[in-house]
Amino acid sequence: xxxxxxxxxxxxxxxxxxxxxxxxxxxxxxxxxxxxxxxxxxxxxxxxxxxxxxxxxxxxxxxxxxxxxxxxxxxxxxxxxxxxxxxxxxxx
Amino acid sequence: xxxxxxxxxxxxxxxxxxxxxxxxxxxxxxxxxxxxxxxxxxxxxxxxxxxxxxxxxxxxxxxxxxxxxxxxxxxxxxxxxxxxxxxxxxxxxxxxxxxxxxxxxxxxxxxxxxxxxxxxxxxxxxxxxxxxxxxxxxxxxxxxxxxxxxxxxxxxxxxxxxxxxxxxxxxxxxxxxxxxxxxxxxxxxxxxxxxxxxxxxxxxxxxxxxxxxxxxxxxxxxxxxxxxxxxxxxxxxxxxxxxxxxxxxxxxxx
Numbered sequence: 001x002x003x004x005x006x007x008x009x010x011x012x013x014x015x016x017x018x019x020x021x022x023x024x025x026x027x028x029x030x031x032x033x034x035x036x037x038x039x040x041x042x043x044x045x046x047x048x049x050x051x052x053x054x055x056x057x058x059x060x061x062x063x064x065x066x067x068x069x070x071x072x073x074x075x076x077x078x079x080x081x082x083x084x085x086x087x088x089x090x091x092x
Numbered sequence: 093x094x095x096x097x098x099x100x101x102x103x104x105x106x107x108x109x110x111x112x113x114x115x116x117x118x119x120x121x122x123x124x125x126x127x128x129x130x131x132x133x134x135x136x137x138x139x140x141x142x143x144x145x146x147x148x149x150x151x152x153x154x155x156x157x158x159x160x161x162x163x164x165x166x167x168x169x170x171x172x173x174x175x176x177x178x179x180x181x182x183x184x185x186x187x188x189x190x191x192x193x194x195x196x197x198x199x200x201x202x203x204x205x206x207x208x209x210x211x212x213x214x215x216x217x218x219x220x221x222x223x224x225x226x227x228x229x230x231x232x233x234x235x236x237x238x239x240x241x242x243x244x245x246x247x248x249x250x251x252x253x254x255x256x257x258x259x260x261x262x263x264x265x266x267x268x269x270x271x272x273x274x275x276x277x278x279x280x281x282x283x284x285x286x287x288x289x290x291x292x293x294x295x296x297x298x299x300x301x302x303x304x305x306x307x308x309x310x311x312x313x314x315x316x317x318x319x320x321x322x323x324x325x326x327x328x329x330x331x332x333x334x335x336x337x338x339x340x341x342x343x344x345x346x
Contacts, residue, residue, distance in 0.1 A: 060219035063250035068096030
C-alpha cells in the first residue's frame with residue numbers, strides 16, 4: 001500500500017501492516033471528529049511514526065497515487081479540517 | 093472512513109475533475125505537463141525566497157549578538173567606574189537584546205527546516221516531472237485515446253497528488269516567510285530606535301550609555317593630567333601660589 005506523508009513524500013507499506021495502520025488512522029479520525037487537539041497530535045504522531053517505521057521510501061521518479069494521504073506531524077487540527085473541507089467533491 | 097483515505101480521495105477527485113473536462117484524455121497530459129513546469133519554477137523561487145529570509149535573520153542575529161556583547165562590556169565599564177545606574181541600564185538593554193536573539197534563533201531553526209523540506213520537495217518534483225514527460229510521450233505514441241484512458245488516469249492522479257502536496261508545502265513556506273519578514277521589519281525598527289542599542293551603526297555613532305561612559309573617562313583623563321602636572325612642579329611648589337599673588341588677584345576679579 002502506498003502512503004503519502006504530506007511534505008515528506010511517499011512510502012510503500014507492506015499489506016500486512018494495513019490493519020494496524022487503519023486502526024491508528026481511525027484514532028486520528030476520531031480525534032478530528034471530537035475536536036480533541038491533544039488526542040489529534042498524539043494519534044497523528046503515532047500513525048506517522050508507524051508509517052515511517054514499516055514503510056520504505058518510494059523512488060522519486062515513481063508516479064503513483066496513494067491510498068492514504070497523511071498530514072505532516074506539525075499540522076494542526078484546524079489545518080486538517082480545512083484539508084477535509086473539500087469533502088463535497090467526493091461522490092458518496 | 094479514516095482521515096488518510098478521505099484525504100487521498102480528495103486528491104483523486106481533483107485529478108478526475110481535470111480529466112473529465114478534456115474530450116481527449118491525452119490532451120490533459122500536455123496541459124498537466126505545462127502546469128508541472130510552472131510549479132517547478134515556483135518551487136525553486138520559493139526555495140530562494142526562504143533562503144533570503146533566513147539570511148536576513150542571520151544578519152539580525154549577528155547584530156543583536158554584537159549589541160549584547162557591547163552592552164555587557166559597557167556594564168562592566170560602568171561597574172568599574174562605580175556607576176551602578178549605568179550598569180543597570182546596560183544590563184536591562186542586554187536582557188532585551190538577548191530575548192530577541194533567543195526568539196530569532198527559534199524562528200531561524202523553523203525557517204531552515206522549511207527550506208530543507210522545500211528543497212527536497214523541489215528535487216522530488218523534478219524527478220517526477222522528468223518521469224512524467226517520458227510516460228506522456230510513451231502513452232501518446234502507443235495507445236489510442238480509448239486505450240490510454242486508464243494509463244492516463246493513473247499518471248494524472250499520481251502527479252496531481254504530488255503537485256497538490258508541493259503546492260501546499262509552498263503555501264506553508266510562503267506564510268512562514270511572510271510572518272518572518274514582518275517580524276524582521278519590526279526588529280529592524282527596534283534596532284533603529286536604539287531601544288536595543290545599535291552596535292551596527294557607523295563608526296562615530298554612539299549611544300547614550302557610551303556617551304556617558306566616554307564623558308566619565310574624559311573627566312578622569314583631566315584628573316590624571318592634573319595630577320601629572322602637579323607631579324611635575326619643582327619641589328617646594330606648595331608655596332608657588334603665594335609667589336604669584338597678582339595672577340590670583342587678576343583671576344578673582346574676573
